Amino acid sequence: MKRYVYINDNESSHELYCDNRISNRKYTVLNFLPKNLWEQFSRFMNQYFLLIACLQLWSLITPVNPASTWGPLIFIFAVSASKEAWDDYNRYLSDKKANEKLVWVVRQGIRKHIQAQDIHVGNIVWLRENDEVPCDLVLIGTSDPQGLCYVETAALDGETDLKTRVIPSACMGIDFELLHKIKGVIECPNPDKDITRFDANLRLFPPFIDNDVCPLTIKNTILQSCYLRNTEWACGVAVYTGNETKLGMSRGIPEPKLTAMDAMIDKLTGAIFVFQIVVVMVLGIAGNVWKDTEARKQWYVQYPIEGPWYELLVIPLRFELLCSIMIPISIKVSLDLVKSLYAKFIDWDAEMIDYETGIPSHATNTAISEDLGQVEYIMTDKTGTLTENRMIFRRCCISGVFYGNESGDALKDTKLLNAVAGSSPDVVQFLTVMAICNTVVPIKSKTGAISYKAQSQDEDALVNAAAQLHMVYANKNANILEIRFNGSVIKYEVLEILEFTSDRKRMSVVVKDCQNGKIVLLSKGADEAILPFAYVGQQTRTFIEAVEQYAQLGLRTLCLACRELREDEYQEWSLLFKEASSTLVDREWRIAEVCQRLEHDFEVLGVTAIEDRLQDGVPETIETLRKAGINFWMLTGDKQNTAIQIALSCNFISPEPKGQLLLIDGKTEDEVCRSLERVLLTMRITSSEPKDVAFVVDGWALEIALKHYRKAFTELAILSRTAICCRVTPSQKAQLVELLKSCDYRTLAIGDGGNDVRMIQQADIGVGISGREGLQAARAADYSIGKFRFLKRLILVHGRYSYNRTAFLSQYSFYKSLVICFIQIFFSFISGVSGTSLFNSVSLMAYNVFYTSIPVLVSVLDKDLSEGTVMQHPQILFYCQAGRFTVSPPFLAFFLLLYNRASESEYICWMVWSIFVPCNCCVCDHHTCLCLREK
């Protein structure tokens, strides 16, 4: 399905597409009550309570005043309804504010100030500097003569750097006045939520004649909720409006996560319900029998000889109502209450504030704190999670010469400095690639100092290093790059950018040297994406050695390469590229294919090595959590060697002979299968030995293993306490989490970048590190923390306490309900099995609310062990993982619990009996008056 947007056509699209009214509201004033009630009653517990409350209205069977159930029920409903209403009202207010904001829109060829909600698809919207974008726009003009503008996309993806957006080539150079009258059609896909893709075409109508259909990408759009920066004005055509914008579409409500404890409570509730039915049936039959044999003889009860047709049902229903308190009505409310307090404790914790940035920890999801105490597997990202993601250029190897090996810092290596000073051609070429093969934007401040806005930390490190080596990337003016080297200025024209994708693992630029007109392809990328494509005859052995050597030091390597292009070769390719860029289906794949045609026969220039330091306290944290019985898996997109080095340096795996690393590799199914079986065999043998065995798998082998040998791999996953998965894609990360989850393990995924979002959402608990790669992960996560080392505290202190407290509270809730219920049941045996309640309504309600619900909430302050003790003996977490509440087999435990409660209430009942029988008297003034039933 496609959408055709007619620019500046006020009539045609009004009916087809919605206006720009944003609505995040769930309810309206009219449907609030029915809709909210419907939602609340879709939960089994609430249905049950409603049924009970309705039955109680029948005075023939109700043991107590109906108010004792209706009161709490209405209270609970009112609490959650008013919470919903309050949230919805706040959403309404913020919607209203956004909807009524005034924006400049062209109407009948004249710019007018109208409310944002009146924007229609096809309207031209004008924005000034620092304006918020009201809907998704396709740029058609900016104040910049080159058609550039800068936007801040923090609200969309959390990245705070400025991104450049450019007007489509067809609109280049259109006069300011003419922009009001522009007509044309944009062919774009139906609204979706992918904020990185916009595969559309633009065709302008006369007088703006352009033969070509002009392809549009995400680069030509500015999306709702971004801000226009560093640009005087910009204007664009509204393509998606209202709730159909990219932001609006992605604003889905994530599926609520359920904790192990919640699941257990639900199970227990179900079991108690079944038990209750059994009790009711037994007592109901007993009651009817007693009635027919004994009660008929008792003249004072006056049972009629002929009863109504429903007579047989009356006593069972009475018992159903008597036993209804077996399922505690208050448990959900008390748990919600304490859970939100756990979350607050995490927010407040002064020991989890990242003092470097001042960011406190935050619990976005308030409902799953106790799951933290039951974590069994932690899946961690490497870059930015274990490491600081602060890249520093350390070493390089240029045409076979290693720099920086002695001092550990190539920037201080005199050999390299001399080579730079002597303008050695290899080195110059290498530095040029470092400086311009990227998407970095240089920003010149007023003092003349240059700072770089880079989306990738690696590029930032390379450009800065090049600048320190006197190859300064000074200015970017539209397509013209300016580089200063040793006092001279070199200009390049950027012809194409072949962007980085995680599948291609390299990026390239095609530039034209403005001095001599030569066209050059400059590439950088992972070794396996560059070295195999070197021209025939080039010796890549030293580069391979260099890559290996650097990887063993835990450095990130990139290979740089270039190739001179012939003019006609470029032209020919350029057409293909343009065509691929303007396809609407499978654009990414088509582009990759076309890029492949250019990226070959490289002249490999050298290898760079970038260091990414470990965060503080990572080894200690991993060691402590490991002691607590938590298994660690590292999932990284990085190279195998680098990953292993980092894993060694942060205690992830132990060096030989204490540890053993098993490799799963292979390019074909058979190889992977054999390797997998071998590893599995070793794993089975060594599982009894006290040896740290870990397996390493790369993305390719993982793909095959997951597809064809899932069973074997699952077994391996269960056996192995440690694993390193390198070269994995975001979806593979999520698949691995899914795999462990399917084995009934509690998983926690921790990461910092956009590539971790899927695994974070997939895991039982997602933790995001609010790091340098933006806030995407932190936003998607249930908990966001500033540093990896806070994970220790999050799990051992907050998770454990939350688990213990919730376990206590839920056990107690069931306990107190069962106690009072069993008293009622035992009492029924001495009250003629007639369904009399021993307690009156007020006492029952007071018991449920004032005596047993409110006071126990104090348990949220309970600390069974001090924080220090837990940190010292993290093994204590075993008890939480095993599940104090979830003893297996659960039902045996349940009946044990039931037996305990039963015997307890028997004692109580027996005590009551013993006190009663001898002096069952209601005597004024003098005696101990024991009359439980008061009307």
Add this chain to the structure above:
Amino acid sequence: MTDTDRGTQRDRHSAFSLFTQQSLPACKPVLTPEWVIMTFLFIGFIFIPVGLVTLRASHSVVEIVERYDIGCVPEPFRIDKVSYIQDDSIPKNCSLSFKVPKYMKAPIYIYYQLDNYYQNHRRYVKSRSDKQLLHGQNEHGISSCQPVEVNNDRPIIPCGLIAWSLFNDTFTFIRNRAELKVNRKNIAWKSDRGHKFGKNVYPFNFQNGTLIGGGKLNPTIPLSDQEDLIVWMRTSALPSFRKLYGRIEKDLDVDDVVVVHLMNNYNTYSFGGKKKLVLSTTSWLGGKNDFLGLAYVFIGSSSVTIAVVFTLLHLLSPRHYEDTSYLPWN
């Protein structure tokens, strides 16, 4: 220390931050063997004396229990007791005598005890109207009295099964041929007389139906003064119970012979209930009930036993406090 330092210091220790940092002062009793043993011993030493004192109080109460429901049926009627009790033409008076086993100090309470009588049966216990008992003639709010709410289309006061089945055996006590005066005032709860039963509510249309249950009421006395009814209407929680009949305000000496003339009106024969007459003195703890004292003694002595066992265990295989080798993972 600068001012700001002091400020943050204070801030750190403010109650709210202690709360947010989960570091509120708390006590954490560590259950060392010494502490546990001492605690059990302490409980034992407190509970045993209390139990003994309580038992003593209970034993000081003199109680006489006489079952009369069978003895009061004349021999020829014993085969079919129900028809005997339902036959109005047969006089129901009967007498029994007993010897006082011990000196009984006034006041001596007189109870009637019913066994196997389900005053707690749901159908029975619900069959009353508190509104009517307090406010009287009111057509509404007596639906709860089913099946005894109206007779001849006029409401019954007091309505309901409970009132209808009012106990109606009467007792007179004679010692040495002189009648012992029984005080039948103030036998109901004061709160019941004052707040639950109306001063201006008089029995009306009561026991006028075809089916007559228990006792009748004097229609000239307001409900708040019908103390037998008030006592009866405070239903018992268990199927065997005692209710106060009156007080004898004279002491009874050892070997005094008391003769009781009673009207055996109430039908317990149809359902196999028992009727007993109870005379009892009181102590500061109430009537005769050993349970509380026994419970105290039992708990106390088990605590002492546990303490002794623990002491022995502790002496035989002492365990050092803070020994980490006991941790399961070591």
